[in-house]
Amino acid sequence: MHLTQDLYTIYGELLVKKDQEITPIIVKSVRTMGERHKDVRVPLENTDIFTDFEKVFNDKRYITMFKPPISKNEICNVASKLKMENDLIFELNTMKNNLPYTYLHLLIIAAFAIKLGLLYDSKKYNREIVSHCGFTHDIGKTRIPISILNKEKKLTKEERFIIETHPITGYLLLNYYLKRDRRDCSLASLDHHERLDGSGYPKGIKRINRYTQLISPIDVLDALMTKRPYRKQAYSLRASLDYLLKEADSHRLSKNIVLTLVSLARKEKPDIRTMKISRKLRERLPEELTYEKYL
Numbered sequence: 199m200h201l202t203q204d205l206y207t208i209y210g211e212l213l214v215k216k217d218q219e220i221t222p223i224i225v226k227s228v229r230t231m232g233e234r235h236k237d238v239r240v241p242l243e244n245t246d247i248f249t250d251f252e253k254v255f256n257d258k259r260y261i262t263m264f265k266p267p268i269s270k271n272e273i274c275n276v277a278s279k280l281k282m283e284n285d286l287i288f289e290l291n292t293m294k295n296n297l298p299y300t301y302l303h304l305l306i307i308a309a310f311a312i313k314l315g316l317l318y319d320s321k322k323y324n325r326e327i328v329s330h331c332g333f334t335h336d337i338g339k340t341r342i343p344i345s346i347l348n349k350e351k352k353l354t355k356e357e358r359f360i361i362e363t364h365p366i367t368g369y370l371l372l373n374y375y376l377k378r379d380r381r382d383c384s385l386a387s388l389d390h391h392e393r394l395d396g397s398g399y400p401k402g403i404k405r406i407n408r409y410t411q412l413i414s415p416i417d418v419l420d421a422l423m424t425k426r427p428y429r430k431q432a433y434s435l436r437a438s439l440d441y442l443l444k445e446a447d448s449h450r451l452s453k454n455i456v457l458t459l460v461s462l463a464r465k466e467k468p469d470i471r472t473m474k475i476s477r478k479l480r481e482r483l484p485e486e487l488t489y490e491k492y493l
């Protein structure tokens with residue numbers, strides 16, 4: 199595995215040169231550089247990111263899913279108390295200017311991640327980690343050329359290869375910015391496109407950390423529910439959930455998380471252990487509705 203361009207921190211410090219094979223030694227050297235760099239964590243509450251975060255709950259696509267159980271206030275309470283590294287706040291603010299859609303995507307994923315985290319036992323998911331993973335899993339996209347991310351036509355093999363470096367890029371950046379207690383967040387960035395049957399990327403692994411397993415289904419849901427440069431129309435909620443169910447049936451995504459999302463999308467919020475699911479696709483997808491999994 200290697201990068202296609204030199205990787206710098208937001209302050210212009212060179213972390214890894216392009217074409218350098220990313221070995222555990224390289225990751226360790228990035229961590230050591232990060233340890234030398236002094237940074238402070240500040241509560242998200244006092245940032246513009248939190249102001250933007252609160253607006254996510256007005257998103258019409260997810261109105262039903264954000265209804266209780268777990269209220270907007272409970273979710274915002276967790277997000278406001280999250281202490282984030284100042285450098286990462288800087289990174290996210292830059293992303294807001296350069297990649298507004300990816301920035302919004304991160305806020306949505308964070309909101310759902312916190313909601314799911316609160317629905318499950320607090321021993322299973324640490325609230326800080328779960329929200330941090332949501333806010334930062336795609337941070338590597340900030341180093342992918344915008345022209346590739348916004349390209350409307352089909353990507354070439356080379357361009358696709360470049361996009362596929364965003365998980366490792368995010369992993370390296372987070373190894374630099376985060377301290378030891380947040381390793382799960384750098385892993386979520388590295389593995390959020392991995393799948394439980396080994397069909398994902400970059401490594402094709404099957405053992406996936408529980409935080410990443412929580413992030414991936416939400417990540418796919420929002421990718422489908424959003425218009426993309428190459429796809430002018432978004433999937434409907436129903437079609438998106440059908441897709442997720444298929445992925446869970448094929449042992450690619452966590453079944454529990456997918457079923458929880460399906461339950462949240464229903465008005466009556468049924469118990470996932472007794473919930474009835476029709477496997478019939480109610481909606482035929484228009485031909486042009488494609489989904490590029492590597493994003």
Ligand SMILES: [Fe+2]
Pocket residue numbers: 335336364390391492493
């Ligand atoms: Fe991604």
Ligand SMILES: [Fe+2]
Pocket residue numbers: 303335336417493
């Ligand atoms: Fe994502």
